[in-house]
Every structure is written in structure tokens, then in C-alpha cells.
Amino acid sequence: MKLYLDNPQIETDFEAVKASLPGLADLRRQAMARFTQSGIPGPKVEEWKYTNLGFLARENYLPAGKSGRQAEIRQFFDQAHIKDIPGPVVVFINGYFNADLSSLPEEDGVDFSVLSHNPGNFHQSLQASEGSSSLNDLNRALVTDGYRLDIAPDVDVEHAVQIIHIATSGTEMASLRTRGQVKLGRGAKAAIIETFIGAEEARYWFHMISDMVLESGACASFGQFQLQGRNAIHMTELHTEVSDHATFNHVNLQLGAEISRTELINSFTGEYASINLSGAYLGRARQSHDIFTRINHDRPNCKSRQLFRGVLDKGGKSAFQGKVVVARDARKTNADQSDKTLLLDRGAVANAKPELLIYADDVKCSHGATVGEVDPDQLFYLRSRGLDEDAAKGLLVEAFVSEVFDDLENERVAEKFRQYAAGWLRKEGAL
Amino acid sequence: MLKIENLHATVGGKEILKGLNLTINDGEIHAIMGPNGAGKSTLSYVICGREGYEVTAGSVFFNGRDLLDMSPDERAGEGIFLGFQYPVEIPGVSNMNFLRTALNSQRHYRGQNDMTAVDFLKLVRAKAKELDMDPEMLKRPVNVGFSGGEKKRNEMVQMAVLDPCLAVLDETDSGLDIDALKIVAKGINRLRNADKSILMITHYQRLLDYVVPDFVHVLADGKIVKTGDRTLALQLEEKGYAGLDIAGNAA
Ligand SMILES: Nc1ncnc2c1ncn2[C@@H]1O[C@H](COP(=O)(O)OP(=O)(O)OP(=O)(O)O)[C@@H](O)[C@H]1O
Ligand SMILES: [Mg+2]
Numbered sequence: 001m002k003l004y005l006d007n008p009q010i011e012t013d014f015e016a017v018k019a020s021l022p023g024l025a026d027l028r029r030q031a032m033a034r035f036t037q038s039g040i041p042g043p044k045v046e047e048w049k050y051t052n053l054g055f056l057a058r059e060n061y062l063p064a065g066k067s068g069r070q071a072e073i074r075q076f077f078d079q080a081h082i083k084d085i086p087g088p089v090v091v092f093i094n095g096y097f098n099a100d101l102s103s104l105p106e107e108d109g110v111d112f113s114v115l116s117h118n119p120g121n122f123h124q125s126l127q128a129s130e131g132s133s134s135l136n137d138l139n140r141a142l143v144t145d146g147y148r149l150d151i152a153p154d155v156d157v158e159h160a161v162q163i164i165h166i167a168t169s170g171t172e173m174a175s176l177r178t179r180g181q182v183k184l185g186r187g188a189k190a191a192i193i194e195t196f197i198g199a200e201e202a203r204y205w206f207h208m209i210s211d212m213v214l215e216s217g218a219c220a221s222f223g224q225f226q227l228q229g230r231n232a233i234h235m236t237e238l239h240t241e242v243s244d245h246a247t248f249n250h251v252n253l254q255l256g257a258e259i260s261r262t263e264l265i266n267s268f269t270g271e272y273a274s275i276n277l278s279g280a281y282l283g284r285a286r287q288s289h290d291i292f293t294r295i296n297h298d299r300p301n302c303k304s305r306q307l308f309r310g311v312l313d314k315g316g317k318s319a320f321q322g323k324v325v326v327a328r329d330a331r332k333t334n335a336d337q338s339d340k341t342l343l344l345d346r347g348a349v350a351n352a353k354p355e356l357l358i359y360a361d362d363v364k365c366s367h368g369a370t371v372g373e374v375d376p377d378q379l380f381y382l383r384s385r386g387l388d389e390d391a392a393k394g395l396l397v398e399a400f401v402s403e404v405f406d407d408l409e410n411e412r413v414a415e416k417f418r419q420y421a422a423g424w425l426r427k428e429g430a431l
Numbered sequence: 432m433l434k435i436e437n438l439h440a441t442v443g444g445k446e447i448l449k450g451l452n453l454t455i456n457d458g459e460i461h462a463i464m465g466p467n468g469a470g471k472s473t474l475s476y477v478i479c480g481r482e483g484y485e486v487t488a489g490s491v492f493f494n495g496r497d498l499l500d501m502s503p504d505e506r507a508g509e510g511i512f513l514g515f516q517y518p519v520e521i522p523g524v525s526n527m528n529f530l531r532t533a534l535n536s537q538r539h540y541r542g543q544n545d546m547t548a549v550d551f552l553k554l555v556r557a558k559a560k561e562l563d564m565d566p567e568m569l570k571r572p573v574n575v576g577f578s579g580g581e582k583k584r585n586e587m588v589q590m591a592v593l594d595p596c597l598a599v600l601d602e603t604d605s606g607l608d609i610d611a612l613k614i615v616a617k618g619i620n621r622l623r624n625a626d627k628s629i630l631m632i633t634h635y636q637r638l639l640d641y642v643v644p645d646f647v648h649v650l651a652d653g654k655i656v657k658t659g660d661r662t663l664a665l666q667l668e669e670k671g672y673a674g675l676d677i678a679g680n681a682a
Binding site: 376377378380381382383384385386387388389391392395396398399400402403406 | 479480481482483502503504506507508512513515518519521522523524528529532533534536537540572589593
């Protein structure tokens with residue numbers, strides 16, 4: 001059996017649409033050539049064993065049209081925008097920057113550019129994670145837009161930058177492919193909140209690749225909230241390099257989409273740095289969330305912590321694949337990984353594959369992966385105090401998930417996170 | 432208030448209660464004593480409707496209504512409170528949030544509105560103070576990291592806030608130091624009035640010095656085998672179950 005699956009139509013279709021894409025013709029052509037060589041990862045590809053992409057090989061998801069209904073766009077914007085945070089907001093609609101709803105960063109030392117407005121940056125961002133996978137090439141061939149955020153050394157960005165990606169109901173069988181590139185200079189500090197939201201019924205394929213570089217002593221907080229429509233395919237890749245004494249905090253929430261895939265690929269490029277990844281994935285019938293993390297401890301004296309919590313209702317599916325590699329000279333590495341999934345129904349499936357590869361001595365590494373059900377003793381205790389079954393389960397599930405955002409520094413972001421999670425739980429049929 | 436007749440109950444396929452009869456009238460305090468494994472906690476769970484405790488015969492009526500038809504939360508709404516022998520830890524849920532959700536759930540059951548945040552705060556602070564509980568503990572997750580005695584005191588704070596008609600207290604006195612025992616006893620006595628009743632399960636007659644019961648029962652091998660007044664507890668203390676010809680749990 002072939003490891004990768006062909007899309008027979010994609011090349012011809014690409015020829016037809018490429019003129020409408022913003023620039024980068026050579027790059028796109030090369031990327032498409034590479035993609036057609038390899039194809040869509042099939043079920044035998046180890047990294048994709050929990051998410052079957054076979055159906056993607058049968059259809060070509062070509063770039064979506066730019067516009068949508070104003071009322072719909074406005075509604076998604078209002079839902080995703082955290083109004084209590086007075087900082088800049090950057091909005092992409094169907095994969096294209098939207099100037100009307102955006103208010104770009106203006107602070108000194110904060111250099112923001114929209115990729116389609118700046119071919120030089122666009123070109124460079126596509127080379128950042130050159131050739132890492134066939135889906136990466138497909139993104140490169142069909143990408144429509146994205147952003148680049150460059151924070152000058154020692155700048156402490158005052159307010160979190162919000163980035164909102166909206167998919168309208170006009171995206172049926174189309175793709176939205178974007179890029180993000182973030183760099184924090186030496187000692188800089190910034191927070192970014194990225195929200196993905198889209199039409200409830202449309203079948204669209206959202207795919208975003210981001211690169212993040214933290215220079216010496218920088219500190220980044222990066223939150224991602226996924227609230228896509230229930231028929232969406234949602235994929236993000238975030239590649240992060242963390243230099244000495246720098247800190248990367250990532251928090252991730254997966255609520256929507258039929259199929260979600262979250263790749264968090266991290267490397268230490270200096271000593272005494274730390275990476276914290278935390279996330280929650282909540283799924284119900286017809287939903288599948290796939291979390292895929294890598295932490296490459298290539299340098300000594302670094303610390304990484306991963307904390308993921310999943311909640312699955314009947315028919316929900318999840319996978320957590322977390323790999324930590326401690327290189328031979330990465331002494332005094334401290335790596336901790338925890339993934340727990342709570343099944344609200346026997347008809348839910350959680351997969352966990354933690355991997356710890358340690359080639360160094362004198363390290364402290366741990367991992368724990370559990371799949372369990374709501375504790376009957378806790379449930380009875382709450383019910384004996386008057387909470388009905390749904391309320392009691394809801395409280396326990398909220399508590400279970402709360403670990404993920406309890407130590408979020410930004411209280412407004414934590415609150416938004418909590419609201420989203422609680423909303424999911426209250427949604428009809430959740431419990 | 433509570434009328435239990437010929438109650439038979441099984442746990443994990445094993446019969447634990449074997450024809451138990453007990454009637455508690457309004458305003459009465461009953462104490463149940465009995466050997467380990469006799470079925471005392473089982474009785475408390477059956478009264479409160481815990482899953483896995485299957486009633487195979489008999490009836491339990493509460494204020495004229497069939498309790499066995501009700502879910503645990505409905506029983507709580509009707510005014511039954513269980514003080515757990517082993518209070519459960521609930522990480523991630525603060526005591527405050529837990530109590531407010533519980534109180535408002537019961538109020539909804541009774542057709543009342545939510546208590547306002549201000550009134551609730553006042554109520555909880557006052558009850559915590561009466562029971563000598565550090566208000567800081569109210570912010571902590573339910574029972575997590577509490578000492579054995581602190582957990583029991585927390586049960587009493589919950590009872591005081593929820594203000595039940597019938598409190599079933601399973602070994603609330605176990606694990607308490609002497610001062611704490613007095614405070615808890617005061618808490619129980621405060622609940623006492625003409626239309627409230629209390630069922631205390633205990634191994635020690637010491638509690639009964641502070642909360643004087645109207646009746647003392649001995650539960651052995653799934654049945655009430657002896658009923659008397661508080662002097663029965665004194666006799667038991669002196670002679671033990673064997674001395675009164677009551678077998679330990681032969682199971
Ligand atoms: N799940 C179960 N399966 C089988 N037997 C059980 C189960 N749970 C409890 N039992 C048994 O039921 C009996 C009664 O237990 P119970 O907890 O009611 O005793 P108790 O009178 O409260 O004892 P103690 O004084 O030690 O608290 C015990 O023999 C116990 O082992
Ligand atoms: Mg007991």
C-alpha cells in the first residue's frame with residue numbers, strides 16, 4: 001500500500017487558479033510539483049495514524065473567495081473579539097486580510113505587516129519551514145495571505161495582539177491557507193491571541209502554518225482558540241524556536257471542526273529557556289481532535305512542560321501524540337508531559353501516544369497519559385448536595401479542564417477560555 | 432419525618448441490610464451505633480440514593496413521600512443532608528463555588544430564586560465563623576489537602592449553609608480533636624428544632640454527651656437489634672457489643 005495518496009486533479013486545477021493568487025508564482029509552482037510528487041499522507045504514515053486524510057485526496061480544496069455576507073462576518077467578529085483587551089486586532093476573512101475590521105499595531109518597536117501587501121516578507125515566510133511536509137507544500141502552493149509580527153529588542157508590548165480568522169458560509173469545499181510569522185527580539189515581551197471561527201455548516205479546509213522565533217530572554221504568550229464550524233477541517237502547525245533564557249507559553253483550545261489537527265513543533269536553541277504548552281480539546285459526535293507535539297531539547301538546562309486535557313462525549317475522538325527528544329548533551333533537562341482525557345460516554349475514543357527519547361544523563365523527565373471517566377464518588381458527593389446529574393458532571397468537567405487555564409497570566413484570556421469551555425459543556429446534548 | 436420499613440439492600444450482589452425498621456419523628460435525634468461492617472454507612476447511602484446500593488425489599492418514606500423513587504439531588508432538594516464518613520475531594524472546584532451551586536440547586540428545586548451573591552457571602556461567612564473555620568479555606572478546592580478533622584468540619588459548614596430537615600451524619604465525630612468535637616456538637620445542636628431531625632452514626636458515646644439523643648439504636652448484621660435511650664450508649668461503652676450479646680459482623 002502506498003504511504004501517500006495522489007490527488008489526480010490538483011495540478012490541472014492549480015493551473016486554473018494560480019493566476020488569481022497573490023504573487024510568488026515560481027515558489028508556488030515548485031511547491032505544487034513537490035506536493036504532487038508526494039501527495040496526501042495516508043493512514044500508514046505514522047504521524048497521521050489517528051487521523052485518516054484519505055477523503056482529502058478525493059477532492060481538491062481550492063482557495064476560497066475573498067468576500068462574504070457582512071452580517072455574518074460581523075457576528076463572527078463580535079463572537080471572537082475580546083473587547084476588554086484594548087490592543088490591536090487583525091482580521092482575516094476566508095484567508096485574506098480584511099482592512100475594514102482590523103486595527104493594526106502602532107506601538108513603537110512593533111512591526112506588523114500583512115504578507116499579501118509585502119511580497120518580500122511573504123516570500124521569506126514561505127521559506128521559513130521549507131519542505132517539512134507535503135501538506136506544507138500544498139499550503140505554500142495555495143497560500144493566500146498571512147501576517148508577520150516583528151517585535152524589536154526589549155520592547156514590552158502593552159496589549160495582547162488579537163488575530164481573528166473567519167471562514168464564511170461561502171467557503172463550501174474550499175480551502176483557506178495562511179501563514180504567520182512572529183519574531184521577538186532579545187528581551188522582548190508580547191502576547192498574541194489567535195481565534196479561528198467559521199460557518200457552522202460549510203465544509204472548508206483551514207490550514208495555517210506559523211513560525212515563531214524567540215531571541216535571547218524574550219517572552220511570548222500565545223493563545224489559540226479553535227471555534228470552527230462543525231463540518232470544517234482545521235489544521236495548524238506552529239514551529240517555535242526558543243533561545244537562551246527565553247520563555248514560550250502556549251495555550252490551546254480545540255472546540256470546533258469535524259477534524260482538527262494541531263501541530264506544535266518546538267526546539268530550544270539556547271540554554272536556560274522554557275517552553276510551556278497547555279491545551280484542552282473538547283469533542284462530541286463526528287468530531288476528532290489530533291494534538292501532535294514535539295519538543296526537541298537540543299540544549300542543556302532547559303525546561304519544558306506540557307499539560308493537555310481532553311473531554312469527549314459520545315462519538316467524539318481524540319489523539320495526543322507528544323514526543324520529547326533530549327539530545328545527548330542536553331544535561332539538566334527538565335521535561336514534564338501530562339495528557340488526561342475524560343470520557344463522558346463509553347462510545348468515545350481517546351488515543352494517547354507519549355514518547356520520551358532521552359539520550360542525555362542527569363535529566364528529569366516525566367510523562368503521564370490517562371483516559372478515565374467521571375469519578376462516581378465525586379459525582380455522588382455533588383448530587384447528594386442537590387446538583388442534578390448534568391450540573392454535577394458539568395462542574396466536574398469544568399474543574400478537570402480548568403487546570404489548563406488556571407495559571408494563565410492574562411485573566412481576560414483565561415476568562416474567555418473558561419467561557420468557551422463552559423459554553424461547549426452547556427450546549428444541548430453535551431452531557 | 433422518616434419511616435423505614437423492612438428495608439433490604441444489596442451492594443455488589445451482597446445483602447447488607449436485612450429487614451431494617453426505623454422511624455424518626457419531627458424534632459427527634461437518633462443515634463445509631465454498631466460494629467464495623469454492620470451496614471451503618473450502607474443505610475446512610477440508601478437513604479440518600481447512592482448508585483450501586485440496590486433496595487430489594489421494603490420502603491423508605493420521607494414526609495409521606497416515597498424516597499426510593501427519587502434521585503440523590505431530588506432527595507437533597509427535599510431536605511436530606513448526608514454528612515459523609517469519608518468526605519470526597521474535588522480538585523478544581525472551590526468550596527465557595529460548590530456551596531453556592533448546591534444551595535441554588537436546592538432553591539430551584541423548591542421553586543425559589545437564586546440567593547443573591549451578597550446574601551450568600553454573608554451566610555457562608557457567618558456559618559464558617561460559627562464552626563470556627565478559617566474563611567481562607569472557603570476559597571480552596573473542596574476538601575483537597577484538608578486534614579481529616581478539617582474535612583469533617585467542612586461537612587458541618589455545608590450542613591449549616593444548606594439547612595436540611597433531616598441530617599444523616601455518618602461518623603462526623605471520628606477524627607475530631609476534643610475542641611473540634613465541641614464545636615461540631617454545637618453546630619449540630621444549632622440545627623436542632625421542633626421540625627428538624629438528626630440521625631447520627633457514631634462509634635463513641637462521647638458525642639452523645641454533647642448532642643443528647645432521644646433514641647439510641649444498635650445496628651448489627653443489617654438490622655436494628657436493640658433500641659434504648661442514651662443509657663444504652665453508656666452500657667455499650669462499658670461492656671462492648673459482645674457484652675450485650677450482639678454479634679460482630681460475621682460476614
Ligand atoms: N461494593 C461492595 N461490594 C461488596 N461489599 C461491600 C461493598 N461496599 C460495602 N460492602 C460491605 O458492606 C458491609 C457494610 O459496610 P458499611 O460501610 O455499611 O459498614 P459500617 O457499618 O458503616 O462500618 P464502619 O463502622 O466500619 O464504618 C461491609 O461488610 C462492607 O465490606
Ligand atoms: Mg461506616
